[in-house]
Amino acid sequence: LISKLPHIETTIFTIMSKMATDEGAINLSQGFPGFGSDPILLEMVAKYTQAGYNQYSPMSGIPALRNILAKKTQLTQGYFPNPDQEVTIVSGATEAIFCAVTSVVRSGDEVIVLEPAYDSYEPAITLNGGVPVYVPLNQGDFSVDWERVKTAITSKTRAIMVNSPHNPSGYVWSVEDVNQLAELVENTGIYVISDEVYEHITFDNRQHISIGSHPILRDQTFVCGSFGKTFHVTGWKIGYCIAPEVLSGEFRKVHQYVTFSTVTPIQYALAEYLEEPERYLSIPDFYQKKRDLFAEGLAQTELEFVPSTGSFFQLVSYGHLSQLPDRVLAERMTKELKVACIPISVFYSDRRDDKIIRFCFAKEERELMEALNRLKGLK
Numbered sequence: 321l322i323s324k325l326p327h328i329e330t331t332i333f334t335i336m337s338k339m340a341t342d343e344g345a346i347n348l349s350q351g352f353p354g355f356g357s358d359p360i361l362l363e364m365v366a367k368y369t370q371a372g373y374n375q376y377s378p379m380s381g382i383p384a385l386r387n388i389l390a391k392k393t394q395l396t397q398g399y400f401p402n403p404d405q406e407v408t409i410v411s412g413a414t415e416a417i418f419c420a421v422t423s424v425v426r427s428g429d430e431v432i433v434l435e436p437a438y439d440s441y442e443p444a445i446t447l448n449g450g451v452p453v454y455v456p457l458n459q460g461d462f463s464v465d466w467e468r469v470k471t472a473i474t475s476k477t478r479a480i481m482v483n484s485p486h487n488p489s490g491y492v493w494s495v496e497d498v499n500q501l502a503e504l505v506e507n508t509g510i511y512v513i514s515d516e517v518y519e520h521i522t523f524d525n526r527q528h529i530s531i532g533s534h535p536i537l538r539d540q541t542f543v544c545g546s547f548g549k550t551f552h553v554t555g556w557k558i559g560y561c562i563a564p565e566v567l568s569g570e571f572r573k574v575h576q577y578v579t580f581s582t583v584t585p586i587q588y589a590l591a592e593y594l595e596e597p598e599r600y601l602s603i604p605d606f607y608q609k610k611r612d613l614f615a616e617g618l619a620q621t622e623l624e625f626v627p628s629t630g631s632f633f634q635l636v637s638y639g640h641l642s643q644l645p646d647r648v649l650a651e652r653m654t655k656e657l658k659v660a661c662i663p664i665s666v667f668y669s670d671r672r673d674d675k676i677i678r679f680c681f682a683k684e685e686r687e688l689m690e691a692l693n694r695l696k697g698l699k
């Protein structure tokens with residue numbers, strides 16, 4: 321077999337979660353909540369399942385969910401995408417990203433990827449014959465070096481992948497970041513694929529600015545979101561893509577042959593659940609408590625870190641304690657301290673090892689406390 325993805329291995333999330341289970345470790349590796357969702361939402365799913373909403377939904381998603389998502393976008397981001405032409409419901413943000421890349425990237429096209437980057441971007445680009453062009457984020461705070469982005473743009477640049485709040489660093493884009501992007505890509509024909517799965521998880525009163533909210537960028541952007549991340553139900557694999565009509569048209573051509581449509585009863589449940597804005601507007605406060613608790617606990621360990629500003633991830637540096645490669649450290653930490661994490665070299669194309677690991681703090685307080693207690697053993 322001539323592999324189409326010869327360099328791709330099993331994802332680090334699968335590897336570390338399995339190791340955590342095998343070793344009986346606290347799993348702060350793969351990003352998923354360790355607590356349940358709102359029972360009201362669960363009851364709604366049961367209600368629609370029992371009421372017989374169990375057949376294929378319309379290809380682009382049920383109108384009620386597209387409508388309420390457009391309203392939510394108006395409320396949180398100040399613009400109203402047309403629910404019929406510009407909003408598509410898909411099976412998770414991973415599908416949204418894959419379909420967005422597939423709908424615009426042709427063989428030989430270059431796609432700019434800011435790294436460290438979430439691991440699903442590269443295979444999506446490569447499978448479409450595209451060439452990822454990597455631009456490193458600034459060391460330290462993982463902000464964007466706009467001069468480097470500018471230098472990376474060529475006549476072959478077809479798209480740029482962006483992600484704020486950022487996985488794994490938690491960096492949240494400022495208004496200036498969004499304006500810089502607009503300045504660079506306006507009138508260039510470069511598409512923006514914006515991964516906004518952590519749109520509701522920002523701290524210290526930071527606001528998430530959707531790329532779709534920018535009047536110029538909106539016309540060339542695919543905004544990809546995830547209800548799984550927002551409502552603590554990652555296993556439901558349901559998300560969305562908001563893009564202008566022409567782009568959504570191409571996106572739907574791909575989506576209809578990747579999955580065709582998305583789980584029906586959950587769409588009805590989410591449409592009803594989203595009627596109350598407090599259900600998503602309260603999320604920053606909910607996660608702020610966990611971020612604070614985790615940061616306070618980490619301060620009692622030997623690890624170095626700057627508190628995360630968004631997402632449910634916290635990066636920490638250990639280079640002053642150990643020179644072990646991050647993958648080895650992650651393995652030992654799982655086996656010996658019984659706390660699993662993600663080594664972040666995997667998010668770099670050259671597997672650059674800066675001795676940084678990532679913890680997911682979307683866990684119950686007592687689980688976080690126990691993990692922190694164990695991390696005190698790292699010297």
Ligand code: PMP
Binds near residue numbers: 411413438487545549
């Ligand atoms: N993008 C980022 C940055 C993520 O962390 C994740 C993980 N959930 C995804 C996309 C995929 O989201 P989903 O589970 O909805 O496919």
Ligand code: GLN
Binds near residue numbers: 331334349350351487
């Ligand atoms: N997004 C999650 C993370 O970064 C993992 C999702 C997955 O396992 N694909 O940990």
